[in-house]
Amino acid sequence: xxxxxxxxxxxxxxxxxxxxxxxxxxxxxxxxxxxxxxxxxxxxxxxxxxxxxxxxxxxxxxxxxxxxxxxxxxxxxxxxxxxxxxxxxxxxxxxxxxxxxxxxxxxxxxxxxxxxxxxxxxxxxxxxxxxxxxxxxxxxxxxxxxxxxxxxxxxxxxxxxxxxxxxxxxxxxxxxxxxxxxxxxxxxxxxxxxxxxxxxxxxxxxxxxxxxxxxxxxxxxxxxxxxxxxxxxxxxxxxxxxxxxxxxxxxxxxxxxxxxxxxxxxxxxxxxxxxxxxxxxxxxxxxxxxxxxxxxxxxxxxxxxxxxxxxxxxxxxxxxxxxxxxxxxxxxxxxxxxxxxxxxxxxxxxxxxxxxxxxxxxxxxxxxxxxxxxxxxxxxxxxxxxxxxxxxxxxxxxxxxxxxxxxxxxxxxxxxxxxxxxxxxxxxxxxxxxxxxxxxxxxxxxxxxxxxxxxxxxxxxxxxxxxxxxxxxxxxxxxxxxxxxxxxxxx
Amino acid sequence: xxxxxxxxxxxxxxxxxxxxxxxxxxxxxxxxxxxxxxxxxxxxxxxxxxxxxxxxxxxxxxxxxxxxxxxxxxxxxxxxxxxxxxxxxxxxxxxxxxxxxxxxxxxxxxxxxxxxxxxxxxxxxxxxxxxxxxxxxxxxxxxxxxxxxxxxxxxxxxxxxxxxxxxxxxxxxxxxxxxxxxxxxxxxxxxxxxxxxxxxxxxxxxxxxxxxxxxxxxxxxxxxxxxxxxxxxxxxxxxxxxxxxxxxxxxxxxxxxxxxxxxxxxxxxxxxxxxxxxxxxxxxxxxxxxxxxxxxxxxxxxxxxxxxxxxxxxxxxxxxxxxxxxxxxxxxxxxxxxxxxxxxxxxxxxxxxxxxxxxxxxxxxxxxxxxxxxxxxxxxxxxxxxxxxxxxxxxxxxxxxxxxxxxxxxxxxxxxxxxxxxxxxxxxxxxxxxxxxxxxxxxxxxxxxxxxxxxxxxxxxxxxxxxxxxxxxxxxxx
Numbered sequence: 009x010x011x012x013x014x015x016x017x018x019x020x021x022x023x024x025x026x027x028x029x030x031x032x033x034x035x036x037x038x039x040x041x042x043x044x045x046x047x048x049x050x051x052x053x054x055x056x057x058x059x060x061x062x063x064x065x066x067x068x069x070x071x072x073x074x075x076x077x078x079x080x081x082x083x084x085x086x087x088x089x090x091x092x093x094x095x096x097x098x099x100x101x102x103x104x105x106x107x108x109x110x111x112x113x114x115x116x117x118x119x120x121x122x123x124x125x126x127x128x129x130x131x132x133x134x135x136x137x138x139x140x141x142x143x144x145x146x147x148x149x150x151x152x153x154x155x156x157x158x159x160x161x162x163x164x165x166x167x168x169x170x171x172x173x174x175x176x177x178x179x180x181x182x183x184x185x186x187x188x189x190x191x192x193x194x195x196x197x198x199x200x201x202x203x204x205x206x207x208x209x210x211x212x213x214x215x216x217x218x219x220x221x222x223x224x225x226x227x228x229x230x231x232x233x234x235x236x237x238x239x240x241x242x243x244x245x246x247x248x249x250x251x252x253x254x255x256x257x258x259x260x261x262x263x264x265x266x267x268x269x270x271x272x273x274x275x276x277x278x279x280x281x282x283x284x285x286x287x288x289x290x291x292x293x294x295x296x297x298x299x300x301x302x303x304x305x306x307x308x309x310x311x312x313x314x315x316x317x318x319x320x321x322x323x324x325x326x327x328x329x330x331x332x333x334x335x336x337x338x339x340x341x342x343x344x345x346x347x348x349x350x351x352x353x354x355x356x357x358x359x360x361x362x363x364x365x366x367x368x369x370x371x372x373x374x375x376x377x378x379x380x381x382x383x384x385x386x387x388x389x390x391x392x393x394x395x396x397x398x399x400x401x402x403x404x405x406x407x408x409x410x411x412x413x414x415x416x417x418x419x420x421x422x423x424x425x426x427x428x429x430x431x432x433x434x435x436x437x438x439x440x441x442x443x444x445x446x447x448x449x450x451x452x453x454x455x456x457x458x459x460x461x462x463x464x465x466x467x468x469x470x471x472x473x474x475x476x477x478x479x480x481x482x483x484x485x486x487x488x489x490x491x492x493x494x495x496x497x498x499x
Numbered sequence: 500x501x502x503x504x505x506x507x508x509x510x511x512x513x514x515x516x517x518x519x520x521x522x523x524x525x526x527x528x529x530x531x532x533x534x535x536x537x538x539x540x541x542x543x544x545x546x547x548x549x550x551x552x553x554x555x556x557x558x559x560x561x562x563x564x565x566x567x568x569x570x571x572x573x574x575x576x577x578x579x580x581x582x583x584x585x586x587x588x589x590x591x592x593x594x595x596x597x598x599x600x601x602x603x604x605x606x607x608x609x610x611x612x613x614x615x616x617x618x619x620x621x622x623x624x625x626x627x628x629x630x631x632x633x634x635x636x637x638x639x640x641x642x643x644x645x646x647x648x649x650x651x652x653x654x655x656x657x658x659x660x661x662x663x664x665x666x667x668x669x670x671x672x673x674x675x676x677x678x679x680x681x682x683x684x685x686x687x688x689x690x691x692x693x694x695x696x697x698x699x700x701x702x703x704x705x706x707x708x709x710x711x712x713x714x715x716x717x718x719x720x721x722x723x724x725x726x727x728x729x730x731x732x733x734x735x736x737x738x739x740x741x742x743x744x745x746x747x748x749x750x751x752x753x754x755x756x757x758x759x760x761x762x763x764x765x766x767x768x769x770x771x772x773x774x775x776x777x778x779x780x781x782x783x784x785x786x787x788x789x790x791x792x793x794x795x796x797x798x799x800x801x802x803x804x805x806x807x808x809x810x811x812x813x814x815x816x817x818x819x820x821x822x823x824x825x826x827x828x829x830x831x832x833x834x835x836x837x838x839x840x841x842x843x844x845x846x847x848x849x850x851x852x853x854x855x856x857x858x859x860x861x862x863x864x865x866x867x868x869x870x871x872x873x874x875x876x877x878x879x880x881x882x883x884x885x886x887x888x889x890x891x892x893x894x895x896x897x898x899x900x901x902x903x904x905x906x907x908x909x910x911x912x913x914x915x916x917x918x919x920x921x922x923x924x925x926x927x928x929x930x931x932x933x934x935x936x937x938x939x940x941x942x943x944x945x946x947x948x949x950x951x952x953x954x955x956x957x958x959x960x961x962x963x964x965x966x967x968x969x970x971x972x973x974x975x976x977x
Binding site: 077078079080081117118121147150151153154157158161162169172173176177180181184185187188191192194195 | 857861872877878879883887890891894895897899902903906907909910913914917921924926961962963966967970
């Protein structure tokens, strides 16, 4: 039942927050914050209860809910959580709190509707992470889109309408292709067994011809690749990030990407092992191209948000490489990178948002020499830039290191080229620090330094990132519990 | 015809009697509220009676089975909503209002006959009752030139399409000597080496007549003008009741005569479906008038429905019924919003009328958003599940081309729905003149909107009860 409560609390929090905004804006914000915090505590209790205990083989889910929903079509309301989803649920709720808190001063219009949409997105993300019924999964997957569209189109910058529609069309079309793939799988399974079901675990055993499996896999892959986003389907992310508000960018780049990576690991790998083995090399090549290409583009951006968006695409290229290299070490690295990327890129968006809140611009050219006036903010910015370029001791390093080792065992040329990507990341990360914080304060900026609220958030993110970098063992332990679910690739 | 048969006809009889009563009441003393109340009462009685009347074949003309009752309840419920919408709309206007309700009842009766007809004679009867009432309804605001123009356009086109239909029926009858759908199916099944020289032109002509009513491409030309010119509640009626009754008939004809066995017919229908999906969605992209956008989108929706009809499996028939319910809810909802905002001089049909609506009337904007997103097929709304079932039906029969086109065109469709939605949430700029809606709030329309919004979410999240009803309804024709 805990899992259902997670969703109910978020949705109810969103509705209440939307209603109370009429009378009191602060109350609306506090309700949203309380809802997400409550969820985080619930999940932590769940995690603490099960941490370190060995699970019997038969019962692989830490917690499970299975209700009949639309019996006529074999659709169940089936939620389940294991180590993999637990980690990402924790990440989602933590960043959810961050998103609510940083919107505290940035969002001043239609506060209630804003929080309603934000809560609905978080509920959709949790639905994706917990769903064990493919219909429910698709339902949650699509549920994220509309509130996100509103977040971009109402609270965005000048070209928000264009950005919102671009986002919506990319994700909607790819999502519909996945719908066709899900239905094709559903009917293929029915033809083989005579049973109509969207159950994940039953569909795992679906007998598919290699030809059909490849097409169905591609349908799923289209949705995940666009959402991640993977080169060459990445073009929407920088455009949207340039226009959307800070919290929206955080949710978009850190959390939605996490759902796409999760969906690849949870659904794509176990459902279509053979098709993945065939298509894997091609995807790893695209991933490596994406890593290098995004590094080059990130280096030449003038808009801070676009720069971070390209940095995010680069990291997600590593994630893709880790997932499709067919090596268990790399796959574990991919999960760590998803978490570390969520925190470090999210924090960079926070820093950029804090700078925008003070200077009212997102252009790098308009900044420079800020270290003199905002030393603490600049220090934090340097920290996260170093995290993003993969400095040892921080989470990103662990993840990318594992991915590279794992890939090296499979194909060393890919690993070697991808390693250049780490090098390339150094250039854009340091360029960011150099042009924004260092140099002379030629624009004569005189700005307030970090507020306690911002300091608290960024401090917490720093601690998590260092923890992940110095002592990632708890993450691997939690992940090991999920290892039975992706058997074909955890060699 | 025995008493049992008369009882079975109760839903139809109640409506017919109500129209006479309203007419008499108007003759004695004109009172808008009385006509309105009587109409609501009649529709409600007819709605309820459909649950209690036993299924029966009443003469050769009318098949009062569960399928017919299902669509009759849908039609009367929709007419009920249209009546509620119309009261506030006409109350704000000069001129005679009472005859509107008589015409509305007659048109409803026609649509109900269509839902119950299982042979061509009653099809023609129902169609004419519906059409003749609609001519007057569309042109009801005689002082508004667009309304008159729309009425005349509909009159001319509907008249000629009826002629096509009658000719088609005659050809089929000349060939087979039967008007009954089931009998036609049997005769077609028996005959070997089918000679299609009369049958095929006959069927195509019948499809022309039906296609006109449903506004399928290439018989769609009237739709945007009629939608734009007709008073908003009438547009809602044309979009839902008129098309819904016709589609109920088409589905019955298709499955009872087993027409899906004939590949030429399937080919023709496939082409019509693809053309409707493409044309409807593409033309809507270039429209700037909300009523016209909804008109083009309805063309596309009929195309989607046709996809489920063509694949003709059991899931397809259920998908059609579910889609029609969802389509009724969301279309009525969208037009209820248009009605609510319409002023004395003109209807609120320009995109500018909706700009920044959210900042003036947040709840209304919210409901309108839900309706538009449902039309676009977004989760949590009935439109999502409806589209899901159509795609599922297509996938079951492996009609990949049709569902791929459905998916691509419905993504295109997002563009124009989102255009309206975006306009709703635009920040109001100071200097634009805000179009002022009706001077007083219309509680009846608010009620309709609230109920429709609840239904929209209910069918979109927990459709199991509705699906059960639909399965039993569909079970009686297959």
